[in-house]
Amino acid sequence: DQQVKQNSPSLSVQEGRISILNCDYTNSMFDYFLWYKKYPAEGPTFLISISSIKDKNEDGRFTVFLNKSAKHLSLHIVPSQPGDSAVYFCASHYNQGGKLIFGQGTELSVKP
Amino acid sequence: NAGVTQTPKFRILKIGQSMTLQCTQDMNHNYMYWYRQDPGMGLKLIYYSVGAGITDKGEVPNGYNVSRSTTEDFPLRLELAAPSQTSVYFCASLDRAQETQYFGPGTRLLVL
Numbered sequence: 001d002q003q004v005k006q007n008s009p010s011l012s013v014q015e016g017r018i019s020i021l022n023c024d025y026t027n028s029m030f031d032y033f034l035w036y037k038k039y040p041a042e043g044p045t046f047l048i049s050i051s052s053i054k055d056k057n058e059d060g061r062f063t064v065f066l067n068k069s070a071k072h073l074s075l076h077i078v079p080s081q082p083g084d085s086a087v088y089f090c091a092s093h094y095n096q097g098g099k100l101i102f103g104q105g106t107e108l109s110v111k112p
Numbered sequence: 113n114a115g116v117t118q119t120p121k122f123r124i125l126k127i128g129q130s131m132t133l134q135c136t137q138d139m140n141h142n143y144m145y146w147y148r149q150d151p152g153m154g155l156k157l158i159y160y161s162v163g164a165g166i167t168d169k170g171e172v173p174n175g176y177n178v179s180r181s182t183t184e185d186f187p188l189r190l191e192l193a194a195p196s197q198t199s200v201y202f203c204a205s206l207d208r209a210q211e212t213q214y215f216g217p218g219t220r221l222l223v224l
Contacts, residue, residue: 034211042217043215099145
């Protein structure tokens with residue numbers, strides 16, 4: 001039972017345009033959401049997070065939106081750059097030892 | 113600033129062999145985790161630890177064992193390697209103040 005789902009395995013975007021990566025979850029007890037970025041042969045690195053008490057969090061070119069009623073969050077990257085090409089994982093944790101539940105990942109390709 | 117380190121980077125095992133994947137963090141984090149990532153999938157939690165001497169099972173613990181004798185080290189043991197354990201293994205530690213996990217670079221394991 002996949003509690004965190006990323007239904008798009010891949011996304012291709014032109015440099016300078018907006019990238020929108022989507023994530024859905026099923027458990028209404030989830031209270032904190034994170035996005036991780038992963039390059040090949042490296043471990044995931046933290047990108048941005050959002051608490052369930054907010055509906056938006058922004059950090060430079062990256063913005064995460066949370067729609068609790070729809071159990072949906074999205075990551076917006078504006079403008080997209082070739083260096084953003086990576087696999088992006090959505091994850092959620094709830095207060096039981098900080099354990100994370102990951103989505104399957106979306107591979108973003110930003111073309112020059 | 114080493115962060116989370118993992119050894120080895122890559123290993124080939126024969127079916128039935130055993131090995132230990134090493135993980136060390138220098139951030140004095142109490143919480144540590146082991147994940148595996150199969151192709152096209154998200155990371156799945158194998159085991160985690162909330163402090164020295166305390167460990168607990170995650171989502172996919174079968175075939176693995178862990179120990180936590182110090183805050184810094186969290187080794188993962190495979191006793192009887194099986195082809196189903198071919199995967200990339202990531203160790204992580206949690207910064208509780210930021211509610212963010214920091215990952216090591218991963219160990220790629222091939223069981224033949």
